[in-house]
Amino acid sequence: MNTDKISYLIEAVESGTFTAAAEKLGVTQSGLNRQISSLEEELKTTLIVRSRKGVRLARGTEKIYARLKAICRQESILREELAEFHGVLCGELVIGAYYSAAVSWLPKVVKEFSLKHPYVSIKIVDGVDRSLIEKLDGGELDCAIIANPPKGYDWYPIIETEYVVWLPPDHQLKDKKDLKPSDLSDLPMVYPRAHEDTDIDNFFVVNKLKPIVKFETKGPSSAYAMVAAGLGISVNNLLQSRSLKGNVLVRSFSPRKKLELGILLPPVESASPAMLAFLALAQKHRLTLADQAGETEP
Structure with missing residues (x-):
C-alpha cells in the first residue's frame, strides 16, 4: 500500500477542503483527488464524502481512518530508526500540552532539544486533558503533557x-x-x-x-x-x-x-527515537514545587 496516498487522504480530512490540502502538499486538486480515489479503489471502500462544503470522512470509516494513520506513523518511525542507525536523529514530533506547560515549561525544553537535534521538526498542540487524550488515541500526537493520566498509557511525571x-x-x-x-x-x-x-x-x-x-x-x-x-x-x-x-x-x-503534570504516551516500546530523546530531556528538566518557591503569598 502506497503511504503517500494515505498521507494525501489524511491531509484532505484534516484540512477540510481539497483546496487547502492541495496547497499545503504542493499538488493540484485534481491530482490530490486522483490519489485518494486510487486508495479508495485499492481498499474497495469509500473513505471520504466530497461536497461543496468540503471533505469529511464517510460514515463508519473512523476505525479504518485511524488504522491508516497508524500505518503512516509506523512508516515514519521506521524512517527515523533507519536515520538513527546511520547516526542522525530526524523526523517530526507532535506534542500535545496543557496550557500552563505549553507557555512556561515547554519552550525552554523545545529550544534545547532543537539545538541538539536540528533535523527533528516539532509541532505543539495545546489543549486540555480530554481533547489531548482523544488526539493521542487518534494517532495525532506522539505524546501529551497532562494532569490526570488515564489507564493504558505510560506516564512520566515532569x-x-x-x-x-x-x-x-x-x-x-x-x-x-x-x-x-x-x-x-x-x-x-x-x-x-x-x-x-x-x-x-x-x-x-x-x-x-x-x-x-x-x-x-x-x-x-x-x-x-x-x-x-x-x-x-x-x-x-x-x-x-x-x-x-x-x-x-x-x-x-x-x-x-x-x-502534577506528566508526559503521557502509548507504551514506550512503540515510541520513535525522537520521542525517546525528547522524553529523556524532559525528565532532565523536571520542575519541582521548590523551584517555584516564593511566587505566591500565603
Whole structure:
C-alpha cells in the first residue's frame, strides 16, 4: 500500500477542503483527488464524502481512518530508526500540552532539544486533558503533557506545581491566613474552560465544592484579566500564573494543594527515537514545587 496516498487522504480530512490540502502538499486538486480515489479503489471502500462544503470522512470509516494513520506513523518511525542507525536523529514530533506547560515549561525544553537535534521538526498542540487524550488515541500526537493520566498509557511525571487562587487586589480574602478550599464557597467565580475535564474541574470535585460560576472564559489569560477587573476570583495552578502579568493576587492554600503534570504516551516500546530523546530531556528538566518557591503569598 502506497503511504503517500494515505498521507494525501489524511491531509484532505484534516484540512477540510481539497483546496487547502492541495496547497499545503504542493499538488493540484485534481491530482490530490486522483490519489485518494486510487486508495479508495485499492481498499474497495469509500473513505471520504466530497461536497461543496468540503471533505469529511464517510460514515463508519473512523476505525479504518485511524488504522491508516497508524500505518503512516509506523512508516515514519521506521524512517527515523533507519536515520538513527546511520547516526542522525530526524523526523517530526507532535506534542500535545496543557496550557500552563505549553507557555512556561515547554519552550525552554523545545529550544534545547532543537539545538541538539536540528533535523527533528516539532509541532505543539495545546489543549486540555480530554481533547489531548482523544488526539493521542487518534494517532495525532506522539505524546501529551497532562494532569490526570488515564489507564493504558505510560506516564512520566515532569512538573510538580500547586493549585492557587487568583484574587482581585481588594478582595475580602486577600489577608486571610490558612486559606482553605471551603473559603471559596458562595463566592463569584471566573471559570476558564468549564467542564472540559481540566485540573480545575478536578480540584472542585476532589474538594467537594460546587463553584458559583459568574463568568466562563475559553482560556486562562481572559480569566486572569477578568479577575484583575474585579469580576470574581478564579482557581488555577501556579505554573500557569507564572506566565501572566497583571493586578492579581496569587494565593496558596494551606496546606498546599499539589498538582502534577506528566508526559503521557502509548507504551514506550512503540515510541520513535525522537520521542525517546525528547522524553529523556524532559525528565532532565523536571520542575519541582521548590523551584517555584516564593511566587505566591500565603
